[in-house]
Amino acid sequence: MPDTSPVSDINRVHTARSSFGILICEREGYPPFAESSYLKRLSLLGPALGLQTFAFDPLTWDQEDDSVKCWSWNSRMRKWEASRRKFPDIAYDRAWPETKEEKxxxxxxxxxxxxxxRFVLLSGNLPHKAKVYEMLARDREIAAIIPPTVRYRGPSSLASWLQKHRPGVFLKPIAGSQGKRVVAVVQAADGTVELTGRHGDNRPLFRSCASETEALNRLNKWIGGRTYIMQPLLNLRGNSGEAFDLRVLMQKDSNGRWSLTGAAARIGAPGSVTANLHGGGTATAAxxxxxxxxxxxRGNELIQEIDKFSYLIAVRLEQSFGRFAEIGLDYGIERNGKLWFLEANSKPGRAAMIPVGRDAAIAAAAQPLSYAKFILLRLATTDARRLPRESAALHLGG
Incomplete structure (x- = not known):
């Protein structure tokens, strides 16, 4: 039966001993938030762990009675319902503000x-890509898989890198996600330059320029005041020339320990410079x-390398930037079998885990709830200030 329109009673306030709130940005339509399928799965799994689960926009918080307008999945009626509840015991950030004004x-x-x-956030947020690369590159072991990375500082900086790195250079915004506004710059032997990437709305970008000067000027205008980083254009392609990378989902388990939930290979759409699913890519088991x-x-060796580096990177990120419940890690593999770390995401999606297998897909949704229960049990039995950093850096108020 399809979802039906909601019935709202937002003046009704519920209280719960253990509540799991999912941060969202409300929008037009029904349901009025992104990832409704994932949020519904969380709502169905939560009660088994003693967690009343609901979604809420922080804009709806009422300071007077400490309540929020929440959206809860009604399994019997098969629809989302709006009401008011007390602010949750723990909050899980799945908000996706899109415009500058929404942000x-x-x-x-x-x-x-x-x-x-004071409030408890389930997981923290990573800083921008440049800072993540800089920190990871200081680890001698991880540095071996970090691509050379510098900031874009205008046309002259890109011209210099084009001279050093053949066949081209890859640029991406330091705060971007989902493959948006990335661009590959490739110079042919006859002096022409091709720009291939994606616009901010994920539409494909392709421009052939007659000269390097034309390409650099066009690209500089397109970048505008945004901050970008540059890396060598790695040969991350499958047998048929399609863009290819790997997504690994690392999550904390019910004991607060890192576990590798699953690894998926993402194959880009024909002609795409990225393998992101939002850009039309598909996923298979890695x-x-x-x-x-x-x-x-070599395939088995790569699986072992990815497993090792994923644990190392998750630990290093947490040591430097605070506690996380989950992290998505992206890797690229060149045709010669060389492994590269591409980027980390503190708000990873779930779509890539579906082809990995039923267990991975279920764990991808269940682990945040299990880890939330772990945190709440610790808070209930121990003074948070005396807990070890691993389980007690609770992002209280931030």
């Missing part, structure tokens, strides 16, 4: 709540794809 409103709403009350592309010996 501003969301930031101000969270700041307002932080100014008046193990079988690696064996198919690189043969069984």
């Amino acid at each position: 501003r409103r969301y930031r101000l709403a969270m700041g307002r709540i932080r100014a008046y009350r 193990a079988e794809t690696l064996v198919s592309l690189f043969g069984r010996p």
